[in-house]
Amino acid sequence: MSDSKVTNELKNIIPDTKYYLTNDEVNTLTTKYGISTEQLIIELIDVVKVRAKCVTSKCYVGAIGVGRQTKNFYFGVNLEFSGQTLAQSVHAEQFLIALAHCKGEEGIELISVSHFPCGHCRQFLNELYQSDKIKILLPNEQLQYSLSDLLPYAFNLGTGYLLSFSSVNKLKLKIESTEDPLVHCAFKFALNSYAPYSNSPSSVGIQLDTGEMFAGAYLESVAYNPSLPPLQVALVHLIANGKEYEQIKRVILLELESSYGCPSQFYSTFALLRSIAPNVTLETYELSVLNN
Known part of the structure; x- marks a missing residue:
C-alpha cells in the first residue's frame, strides 16, 4: 500500500466520482510530479481501491487500465450486491474493461491491479483484442507480467476481439417504431455487444430521476462464467459518472426474441x-437479426 506524498495529494485532487483520466490529464500529473506513467499508476491504485462496493467480502480491490489507442486511464473497482449471489459481482478488472467498452476504447495495453488477478479475471482478460500484448503491473512488486505469464494454459477458441469494435451486430428492434430515447440509447449498445460464443447480444438501458441515461452491453467470455451481464456493465457506466443506484427510475433490457433459442x-x-x-x-x- 502506498502512503506517499504523491498518493495523498492525488486523493485530494481527484474526485471520488472520477473514474477515468484523459491522456492530457495523465501527462499533466506525470509532469507535475516528475514521475513515469507506470509510477503514476502505482500512486493511483490506493486512490481508486477505496471506492469498491464490497458489501460481502470487505476486500477492496482497485485496478487501472491504459487505453491502447487513447492512452486514457480507466479505473476499476469490485462491486458486490447485498442479498445477491456472488456470481452477480463485478471484479475490478471487469469494471475497467466495461468502462473502456462504454467509452469506445479500442484495446488496452496495460492493466495494474492492487491484488493478483484471480483466474476468473485472467480468463476474461484473454478475450481482449491483442491480449498477448497486454502488460500486467503489480504495484506491490513493481513488476510487469504478460497475460500469458499469469494464464499459461488459457481456455481459448481463437476469437478474442473484445474492444476491437471490428464488427457490429446486425440487429433490429422487433417493434415497428419508437421515439423512446432510452430504447435508442440501449440499442446502440446492443449493436456493440460482444457475444461470439452464444450469439446472444443484449444490452440494458438505465434512466435516472434526472432524465440522464446510461447503457451497457453484454460482454462474453469463452469460459461463460466470467462473462459480464449487460446490467452490470450499465451499472459501471452509471457509477463511473458519479451516480447512485437510488437515482434509478427506469430500466430496460434488449435481447433476441425467444425463437432464436439463445440464453436470456x-x-x-x-x-x-x-x-x-x-x-x-x-x-x-x-431484437431480431437482420438478414444479409
Whole structure:
C-alpha cells in the first residue's frame, strides 16, 4: 500500500466520482510530479481501491487500465450486491474493461491491479483484442507480467476481439417504431455487444430521476462464467459518472426474441434489479437479426 506524498495529494485532487483520466490529464500529473506513467499508476491504485462496493467480502480491490489507442486511464473497482449471489459481482478488472467498452476504447495495453488477478479475471482478460500484448503491473512488486505469464494454459477458441469494435451486430428492434430515447440509447449498445460464443447480444438501458441515461452491453467470455451481464456493465457506466443506484427510475433490457433459442438475461437482470432498485419494473424489448 502506498502512503506517499504523491498518493495523498492525488486523493485530494481527484474526485471520488472520477473514474477515468484523459491522456492530457495523465501527462499533466506525470509532469507535475516528475514521475513515469507506470509510477503514476502505482500512486493511483490506493486512490481508486477505496471506492469498491464490497458489501460481502470487505476486500477492496482497485485496478487501472491504459487505453491502447487513447492512452486514457480507466479505473476499476469490485462491486458486490447485498442479498445477491456472488456470481452477480463485478471484479475490478471487469469494471475497467466495461468502462473502456462504454467509452469506445479500442484495446488496452496495460492493466495494474492492487491484488493478483484471480483466474476468473485472467480468463476474461484473454478475450481482449491483442491480449498477448497486454502488460500486467503489480504495484506491490513493481513488476510487469504478460497475460500469458499469469494464464499459461488459457481456455481459448481463437476469437478474442473484445474492444476491437471490428464488427457490429446486425440487429433490429422487433417493434415497428419508437421515439423512446432510452430504447435508442440501449440499442446502440446492443449493436456493440460482444457475444461470439452464444450469439446472444443484449444490452440494458438505465434512466435516472434526472432524465440522464446510461447503457451497457453484454460482454462474453469463452469460459461463460466470467462473462459480464449487460446490467452490470450499465451499472459501471452509471457509477463511473458519479451516480447512485437510488437515482434509478427506469430500466430496460434488449435481447433476441425467444425463437432464436439463445440464453436470456432476463431472470438474472430481474433478480439484481430487485436488490438495487426494488420499485423499478424491468421492461423488455425484443431484437431480431437482420438478414444479409
